[in-house]
Amino acid sequence: xxxxxxxxxxxxxxxxxxxxxxxxxxxxxxGLVKVNGVVVTEMGMKVSLDDEVIYKGKLxxxxxxxxxxxxxxxxxxxxxxxxxxxxxxxxxxxxxxxxRIYPVGRLDKDTTGVLLFTNDGELAKKLTHPGYEKKKxxxxxxxxxxxxxxxxxxxxxxxxxxxxxxxxxISYSDPADRKQVGIEIHSGRNRIVRRIFEHLGFRVEKxxxxxxxxxTKKDLPRGKWRFLSEREISFLKMS
Numbered sequence: 001x002x003x004x005x006x007x008x009x010x011x012x013x014x015x016x017x018x019x020x021x022x023x024x025x026x027x028x029x030x031g032l033v034k035v036n037g038v039v040v041t042e043m044g045m046k047v048s049l050d051d052e053v054i055y056k057g058k059l060x061x062x063x064x065x066x067x068x069x070x071x072x073x074x075x076x077x078x079x080x081x082x083x084x085x086x087x088x089x090x091x092x093x094x095x096x097x098x099x100r101i102y103p104v105g106r107l108d109k110d111t112t113g114v115l116l117f118t119n120d121g122e123l124a125k126k127l128t129h130p131g132y133e134k135k136k137x138x139x140x141x142x143x144x145x146x147x148x149x150x151x152x153x154x155x156x157x158x159x160x161x162x163x164x165x166x167x168x169x170i171s172y173s174d175p176a177d178r179k180q181v182g183i184e185i186h187s188g189r190n191r192i193v194r195r196i197f198e199h200l201g202f203r204v205e206k207x208x209x210x211x212x213x214x215x216t217k218k219d220l221p222r223g224k225w226r227f228l229s230e231r232e233i234s235f236l237k238m239s
């Protein structure tokens with residue numbers, strides 16, 4: 001494993017956006033900073049990115065915050081490190097930046113579409129929290145036609161093995177093709193969209209997430225990534 005570069009603790013604290021380096025010296029001297037659970041008051045102490053540095057109960061991250069959107073292709077596992085996976089989403093973004101980013105939430109191996117990456121732990125936690133109700137929209141391709149009555153059933157709510165679930169909105173994606181459905185849902189439960197349709201006897205042949213927390217993959221080819229705009233970042237943090 002590559003040895004982590006050591007940096008002075010005051011620089012680490014300043015880079016995390018807490019304060020200036022000079023002010024960091026003051027809060028360190030006051031015993032307000034912990035490194036790996038131990039209060040540190042020594043000015044010149046050096047730490048690495050693998051160390052846990054806490055100020056006022058908050059874990060600090062000295063790296064620049066990065067926000068990146070991938071249009072995930074089929075066949076890639078959403079994981080940081082899976083020795084059994086042939087291809088992971090990290091393979092697609094590993095050259096994007098020097099900061100260590102990770103996916104926010106998961107998409108099944110065979111599900112395509114919008115996937116966010118960041119090193120902003122606070123935002124990632126917010127977006128994946130069960131109480132966070134930002135909408136997700138999926139384009140679903142089914143193995144057979146689905147009726148209006150069945151769409152209404154999904155809209156009203158169905159009972160799965162881990163509790164009830166209802167779509168926030170659901171309709172045909174193409175009025176001429178009743179095998180294609182658009183579904184808006186905020187539940188983050190595992191494989192939730194596939195399980196909704198499987199419960200009613202359908203097989204999902206293709207599943208594409210077209211929107212997540214206000215982010216879309218518009219004009220972004222499958223397998224490609226882009227950095228978020230300042231406006232998109234602000235919107236995510238405010239929502």
